[in-house]
Every structure is written in C-alpha cells, then in structure tokens.
Amino acid sequence: MKTLLWKGLCLSVLLFSCSKNNADWKTQAQNPEFLHRSVKQVTDVIVxxxxxxxxxxxxxxxxxxxxxxxxIHQDKKYASFAGQLHGLTEVPQPQAGQEYCFPLASVQAMLKVGRALVFSEDKMDVFYNKIMQEFKDTGMPDDVYERSLAYGTEVAEHIIKWSSKDNYKQSRSFPKYSIQEDPGTWKPTPPAYMDAVEPHWSKIRTFAIDSASQFRPASHTIFSVDKKSQFYKEAMEVHDMGVNLTPEQRQIASFWDCNPFVMNVKGHVMFATKKISPGGHWMNITHVACLGAKADFAQSAEAYARVAISLVDGFISCWDEKYRSTLVRPETYINQYIDEEWVPLLQTPPFPEHTSGHSVISGASAVALTKLFGDNFAFTDSTEIEFGLSVRSFKSFEAACSEAAISRMYGGIHYRPACENGLKQGHQVGEFIAQKIKTRKADLAQKQ
Structure with a gap:
C-alpha cells in the first residue's frame, strides 16, 4: 500500500511539474522584449x-x-494587411490543429526579412543565433519550436517576394541627379559635397497612400535674391536664428539631428560619424510607447507595423516634393547672398530642401502612435543616449513631432515653410493611413 501511495505521489509531482514547465515556456515566449530587441538589432545594423x-x-x-x-494568429481580433497594402496578397496561414509559438514565428519572420535587406548579414546571424537559443531555453517543445520557425520562414519568404516588386532594385540603376544651373535649385553642400540621395524615390511603390503625389504640399516661397523679398526674409530668419541659438535650441537641434552619415573634418583628416536615421528614432519612440502602455507582443507588433508604414509612405510623399521643387538649401543661399562665413549648426543633408523630411515623417508617425496610445501619452525619449545626448520628455506624440519639425530650423538646414508645410503633409499622410489601413477585424468589417 505504501509503495502504491509513493508511486502515486511521484506521478502527481511529475505531472504538475510538466504542466508548470509547459505554462512557463508559453509565458516566457510571450515577452515582447523578444520583438523590441529584434527591432533594435536591425536598427543597429542599419546605422x-x-x-x-x-x-x-x-x-x-x-x-x-x-x-x-x-x-496576429495568437489573437483573433487582429486583421491581416493582405489586400490592404498595395501588392500584398494573402499571407501563408499556420496549419489548423497544430500548436505554434507565434511570438517565435514573428521574430523569425522579422529577422529573416531584416537580414535579406541589410548588408551586414554576419551581425544579424550572431544576434539571431543568440535569441533563438533564448526561445529554446524557455523549455518549448522541439516540435513547436521547429514548426514555429518553419511558419515564420514561410511568412518571411512571402514578404521578401512582395518587396522584390516595389521597383527598388530597378531604381538602383536609374541616373543620378543632374545639378542645374538655376541659382534657386539644390547644389551639393560642404564638407562632403555628396550626390543627391534617392532622386527617384517617388517611383517606389507606395504602401498605403494612392500615389507619391497624393499629398502634394503647399509650394515653397518663390526664390528671389531681392533683399525685400519674402524668400530673402526666410533665409535671413534661418541665418539670424543660427547666430543667436539658445542652449535649449542647440540641444533640440542635436537631439533630432538623426543624420546617418555626418562627415567630420579636422584639418586634413576627414572621418564619418554614424547616427540613427529619423525613422529609426521614431521606431524607438514606438518601443518607449509600448513599454509605457505595457503593450503585449501582438500589440507591439501592431504598433511597429503601423508606424513603419507611416514612415515609408511619408518618405515617398516627401521625396516626391523634394525632387519636384529641387529648392536650394539655406546654407548655399546664405553663403552666397547673405554671409559667406555662416555655417549651420547641423550638417546639411544631401538632398533638396522642400519639404522637411523630419517634419513629414514625424507628423505621420505621431498620428499613428496617437491613434494607438492616445492624445496625451506622456513619455521620455531616450533614443539619443547611446549617441552622447540626454533624454527629452514630451507630453504627447504631437508635442514631439512639433519639436522635431522646428529643430530643422534651429539646425540651420530648412526654411520655416519646409517645416510647417512638411508637418501638415505628414499629418495628411498619417491620417489617410489611419483611416485606410485597419489592424482590427471589427474596424475592417465596419469599413467594408
């Protein structure tokens, strides 16, 4: 009798332990930090x-x-982007009746696509091996692990195939931007005098907006060298602001600089400093927002996707205007017509002036985040700490995007209309995407 009781007790303990371990791996794998860290890894490689x-x-x-x-397959309330984003057909589905770890599949899909689109595959591989081992260490059953990896790979391959048809590869062979003689048009700026970046970006397939020119902003002020003209006054405003910057304005300009390739000149030595891109900054703000809202894995994936779509269409819309107007940068104009010794606080990026890219994509991103997390979502942005800058706190996403826009004037690289018109353009892009693209099935059904 004692033997039977002892065996029964051992069996009960074993079953309880197995049940607990099974629950543990599921809980551990749902940690959205797996996703946040994967986004950060791709950001680091992009930099x-x-x-x-x-x-x-x-x-x-x-x-x-x-x-x-x-x-999204772990929560039935989410809707696929298939049929909503241009060219995206139905995404592969998981097998019915089989157990999956969808967070693992999600990270697998993200990292596979990210690896396919960057150069430093080795850096991606080191991170990939580490994070996959962490998923294994949760105690996830081998069959669930392998099945989830296979499903993530299926999704990744579908997205990579979709990406191959957006005209990006073809645009790599399009002709370079030709410098025009007209004094009102963009010219390369010091110290690197780089070629114009992505002059054909408006030819990339849009994701949600109808066309690159759908949200064409108000035109820039008519170019003039007349000292009584509005254009001269706007250039003088940038000049005077640059001369009289307050410490706070300098800090704001540096915080939102986000120039991925700053060329430094020290005597006869020239070297580059790498920084996060404007889009990378807003993807990190998305991370901060997700943490503040205690967003779960699926909610975090939704936030990154909605912000990213707003970013990419924002850039397509902005670049369409930049290479339509091809307006001269303040640095070039001021040096030629106002003060040849004047230098902007920030290094002028290598593309035309109107509209401000920061303003457009910040406006679009702020709309996406506000729709997800609310109008008065206060947060502290720590994005720039790793680049030697302090944190900045905001009462809302709108407050952050407004500061990002005006920072371009403080930095001396945009006239006021580029910032103000760009912010409006970004809000239009963001609002359109928020109305058109639905990530909740209930909203999608209501729309249809």
Missing part, C-alpha cells in the same frame, strides 16, 4: 551599414509587416 533615411524606412516596413503577420 552600421549607413542606409539613407528613405531606404531605412523601407527595411523597417517590410520586416515589421512580416512580424505582424506572423504574430
């Missing part, structure tokens, strides 16, 4: 590989859509 802001936004979007499409 290392020096992708331009528009190209970085493309990478963020494809990898975030992949992560979202794999993650």
């Amino acid at each position: 290392h590989d020096i992708f331009s802001p528009p190209v970085a936004s493309r990478i963020y979007t494809y990898m975030s859509v992949a992560a979202y499409e794999a993650a």
Whole structure:
C-alpha cells in the first residue's frame, strides 16, 4: 500500500511539474522584449551599414509587416494587411490543429526579412543565433519550436517576394541627379559635397497612400535674391536664428539631428560619424510607447507595423516634393547672398530642401502612435543616449513631432515653410493611413 501511495505521489509531482514547465515556456515566449530587441538589432545594423533615411524606412516596413503577420494568429481580433497594402496578397496561414509559438514565428519572420535587406548579414546571424537559443531555453517543445520557425520562414519568404516588386532594385540603376544651373535649385553642400540621395524615390511603390503625389504640399516661397523679398526674409530668419541659438535650441537641434552619415573634418583628416536615421528614432519612440502602455507582443507588433508604414509612405510623399521643387538649401543661399562665413549648426543633408523630411515623417508617425496610445501619452525619449545626448520628455506624440519639425530650423538646414508645410503633409499622410489601413477585424468589417 505504501509503495502504491509513493508511486502515486511521484506521478502527481511529475505531472504538475510538466504542466508548470509547459505554462512557463508559453509565458516566457510571450515577452515582447523578444520583438523590441529584434527591432533594435536591425536598427543597429542599419546605422552600421549607413542606409539613407528613405531606404531605412523601407527595411523597417517590410520586416515589421512580416512580424505582424506572423504574430496576429495568437489573437483573433487582429486583421491581416493582405489586400490592404498595395501588392500584398494573402499571407501563408499556420496549419489548423497544430500548436505554434507565434511570438517565435514573428521574430523569425522579422529577422529573416531584416537580414535579406541589410548588408551586414554576419551581425544579424550572431544576434539571431543568440535569441533563438533564448526561445529554446524557455523549455518549448522541439516540435513547436521547429514548426514555429518553419511558419515564420514561410511568412518571411512571402514578404521578401512582395518587396522584390516595389521597383527598388530597378531604381538602383536609374541616373543620378543632374545639378542645374538655376541659382534657386539644390547644389551639393560642404564638407562632403555628396550626390543627391534617392532622386527617384517617388517611383517606389507606395504602401498605403494612392500615389507619391497624393499629398502634394503647399509650394515653397518663390526664390528671389531681392533683399525685400519674402524668400530673402526666410533665409535671413534661418541665418539670424543660427547666430543667436539658445542652449535649449542647440540641444533640440542635436537631439533630432538623426543624420546617418555626418562627415567630420579636422584639418586634413576627414572621418564619418554614424547616427540613427529619423525613422529609426521614431521606431524607438514606438518601443518607449509600448513599454509605457505595457503593450503585449501582438500589440507591439501592431504598433511597429503601423508606424513603419507611416514612415515609408511619408518618405515617398516627401521625396516626391523634394525632387519636384529641387529648392536650394539655406546654407548655399546664405553663403552666397547673405554671409559667406555662416555655417549651420547641423550638417546639411544631401538632398533638396522642400519639404522637411523630419517634419513629414514625424507628423505621420505621431498620428499613428496617437491613434494607438492616445492624445496625451506622456513619455521620455531616450533614443539619443547611446549617441552622447540626454533624454527629452514630451507630453504627447504631437508635442514631439512639433519639436522635431522646428529643430530643422534651429539646425540651420530648412526654411520655416519646409517645416510647417512638411508637418501638415505628414499629418495628411498619417491620417489617410489611419483611416485606410485597419489592424482590427471589427474596424475592417465596419469599413467594408
């Protein structure tokens, strides 16, 4: 009798232990930090590989859509982007009746797509091996692990195939921007005098907006060298602001600089400093918001995807205007017509002036985040700490995007209309995407 009781007790303990371990791996795997760390890894590689802001936004979007499409199967309230984003057909589905770890599938999909779109595959591989081992260490059953990896790979391959048809590869062979003689048009700026970045970006397939020119902003002020003209006054405003910057304005300009390739000149030595892109900054703000809202894995995937789509279409819309107007930068104009010794606080980026890219994508991102987390979502932005800058706190996403816009004037790289018109343009893009793209089935059904 004692033997039977002892065996029964051991069996009960074993069953309880197995049940507890099974519950433990499921709980551990749901930690959204797996997703947040994966986004940060791709950001670090984007910084290392020096992708331009528009190209970085493309990478963020494809990898975030992949992560979202794999993650949503654990919660029936989420809707696929298939049929909503241009060219995205039905995404592969998991096998009915089989057990999956969808967070693992989501991270797999994100990292596979990210790896396919960056240069430093070795850096991605080191991180990938580490985070996959962490998933294994949760105690996840081998069959669930392998099945989830396979499903994540299926989703990734579908997204990569979709990405191959957006005209990006073809645009790599398009002709360079030709410098025009007209004094009102953009010219390369010191110290590197780089070629114009992505002059054909408006030819990339849009994701949600109808066309690159759908949200064409108000035109810039008519170019003039007349000292009584409005254009001269706007240039003089940038000049005077740059001369009289307060410490706070300098801090704001530096915080939102986000120039991925700053060329430094020390005597006869020239070297580059790498920084996060504007899109990377807003993806990190998304991370901060998710933490503040205690967003779960699927909610976090939704947030990254919605912000990334707003970013990429924001850049396409902005670049469409930049290379339509091809307006001269303040640095070039001021040096030629006002003060040849004047230097902006920030290094002028290598593309035309109107509209401000920061203003457009910040406005679009702020709309996406506000729709998800609310109007008065206070947060502290720590994005720039790793680049030697302090944190900044905001009462809302709108407050952050407004500061990002005006920072470009403080930095001496945009006239006021580029910032104000760009912010309006970004809000229009963001609002359109928020209305058109639905990530909740109830909202999608109501729309239809």
